[in-house]
Amino acid sequence: MEKRVTFRGWLLPLCLIAPQVIISAVFFFYPAGQAIWQSLFIPDPFGLSMQYVGLGNFEYLLSDKFYRASFVTTAVFSVLVTLASMIPALFLAVLADRLIKGSGVYRTLLIWPYAVAPAVAGVLWLFMFNTRVGVVSWYLGQLGYDWNHVLNGNEAMGLVVVASAWGRISYNFLFFFAALQSVPRSVIEAAAIDGAHFWRRFFGIVLPLITPTAFFLLVVNVVYAFFETFGVIHTITGGGPQQTTTILVYKVFSDGFVGQDLGSSSAQSVILLIVVGLLTVLQFKFVEKRVHY
Amino acid sequence: MRKFLLGAIAATTALSPIAASAQTEIQFWHAFTGRLGELVAAQVEEFNASQSDFTVVASHKGNYSETLNAGIAAFRAGEQPHVLMVFEVGTATMMAAEGAIKPVYEVMAESGAEFDPDAYIGAVKGYYTTTDGQMLSLPFNSSTPVLWVNRDAMEAAGVDPDTDLSTWQKVDEVLEQLKAGGEDCPLVTAWQSWIHLENLSAYHDVPFATRDNGFAGLDTELALNGEAQVAHLAKMGEWAKDGKFIYTGRRNEGGANFRGGECALFTESSAGYAGIKAEAEFDFDVRPLPYWEGVGNAPQNTIIGGASLWVMQGHEAEEYKGVGEFLSFLSSTPVQAKWHQDTGYLPITAAAGDATREAGFYEANPGTDVAVKQMTANEPTANSKGIRLGSFDQIRGIIDEELEAIWAGDKTAQEAMDSAKERGDALLRRFEQANK
DSSP: OOOOOOOOSSHHHHHHHHHHHHHIIIIIIHHHHHHHHHEEEEEOOSOOHHHHHHTHHHHHTTOOOHHHHHHHOOOOOOHHHHHHHHHHHHHHHHHHOOOSSSSSHHHHHHGGGSSSSSHHHHHHHHHHHHTTOHHHHHHHHTTTOOOTTTTOHHHHHHHHHHHHHHHHHHHHHHHHHHHTTTTTTHHHHHHHHHOOHHHHHHHHIIIHHHHHHHHHHHHHHHHHHHTHHHHHHHTTTOOSSTTTTOOOHHHHIIIISSSHHHHHHHHHHHHHHHHHHHHHIIIIIIIIGGGGO | HHHHHHHHHHHHHHOOOOOOSSSSEEEEOOOOHHHHHHHHHHHHHHHHHHHHEEEEEEEEOOOOHHHHHHHHHHHHTTTTOOEEEEEGGHHHHHHTTTTTTTTTHHHHHHHOOOOOOGGGGGHHHGGGTTTSSSOOOOEEEEEEEEEEEEEHHHTTTOOTTOOOOHHHHHHHHHHHHHHHTTTSSSEEEHHHHIIIIIIHHHHTTOBBBBHTTTTTSOOOOTTTTTTHHHHHHHHHHHHHTTTTTEESSSSSSSHHHHHTOOOOEEEEEEEGGGHHHHHHHEEEEOOOOOBBSSSSSSSSOOOEEEEEEESSSSHHHHHHHHHHHHHHHHHSHHHHHHHHHEEEESSBBBHHHHHHHHTTTTSSSSSTOOOOOOOOOOOOOOTSHHHHHHHHHHHHHHHHHHHHHTTTTOOHHHHHHHHHHHHHHHHHHHHHHHHH
């Protein structure tokens, strides 16, 4: 038996959804439409002239081996950021959930990093790992490890992943913590009486019950890694060394705003739009099947 | 929707306070902060006080790239400033935008302000003039790379601080001695592409790009994989491998290391003077940029970096008259001489250089004239007039990446420069197509 509210007439429902529709139209559909339109042209930076090139921008991009490599970089980066931000968050949330005293303080402290803007977080990590004056790289040097992320691609990737995931752990923690709190105590207690130890209870009962949250976080974190990590990459590596940290969205920026090549930049945002759309569809189709609501 | 937006904009504009004066306002967008920002503000204030017809309003719009972007975005919205500061790398972008800019020689001719194109130093002016010698933008801040020496570090490593460093051959020997003397950071650089490729090419009179480094047309191709460039970078790669050259980053990160006293030699812009003088707690001096003895026509002359002022289209004739007056004021000898002495930037007119010499500044501050001499030693050739490439900011990014591959030992100098040429040429063709 479904409960459903029905409206008489169409004016009121229209008014109710209008704000959302207008916001979507102005801030999403209009710019997206513009990007698709512009991706068919090569304009000069000042908008004085435009040449229609059809799919020429896409051809140019897809034949560029650095652009294709950027897909792999983005995939590696997104997977690492998602894992590095979700697993520690879940672990911390489980610990916090078991605390009896002082959980409020613990919680508050864990949420703080979320308030730090990505660009600021980037600068923070950059200072710690600066090859000449960084605290961490100095200690690593004492241990005999020569940290140099300006030349070593793997170290650069590691650094941007950690810097991007760090603030995100707080956000994920908050959601995991709320989800854990909502797991019914009676179920867990029943399992405990049956002799199931903590990890058995965790994997058998708690984890399946929080999968909707985990799924939601998966989608949100992948989108975060794709789009919002720009500030971190811009401040720490600028996409280098040798393009090892140039993810797709960073390339949109550097081609559009450094290179003034708006045609290529628009074509890239269209490709990005398609990739993220596909990814979300895939997630809903396959991952969601394993989610229990 | 559009009407509504226009209405909203009109309403907010009407509400904003407008200074009640008959003075014509001139908008000037620049990229300077800190000490340089204060000096620009002082110049503007002095101009405003010197006459009563025009008011120049200076606004800071972020770093060089951001200022250029702000200017472009403003032009697209029909809100462009009168005068826009554009770094040397953006020169080709501005030149190609014929409908967006008003060449300086035209502005000066129409405004009737005092303007003598021959008063400007050739090597500075050359970067911003057409092939037939017409000045398109007014050089504002120009510098050129020099070699900074930490004399205390040299001494500590047992090397005579007065030793000859005029050629890279000699520097090579000194680096060996520094390393042997226990110096951890014998050589560090800033702006690697600008100094070790662009200037290296000009200094040895070899092309960086075909078609007179792009001055003669948009159908230019990179020529940075030539023999002279590859030999230099191969040597630097060796130094990097032996720990004689320390790579710190793509911009001027190395400045912190040098000013902190960590490094012995530092290739950096002459405009590093203000910072080094303020921070260095060691004895330092300035030497001309080294060259390879026997390669090309070295030493030819080095080229400039920095920014120039572009006048944008779409304003009233009366306003352009004010722009002309302002540019003429900026070029005047006292203003230029003061700017040169305060900042370490080159004087843009010969008269300003002479005035500085007569005032005894070079004697009181030894080494401050090295850059001027290095720039003006010879009449610039087609290879040393400057570089004018579209998408140059991005091409520099590509060069940075390829240079990093050399420093890391992933590629040989030849492989890296061949790859830089291939990737850079693709961008040049895009630019050519966009500006047909």
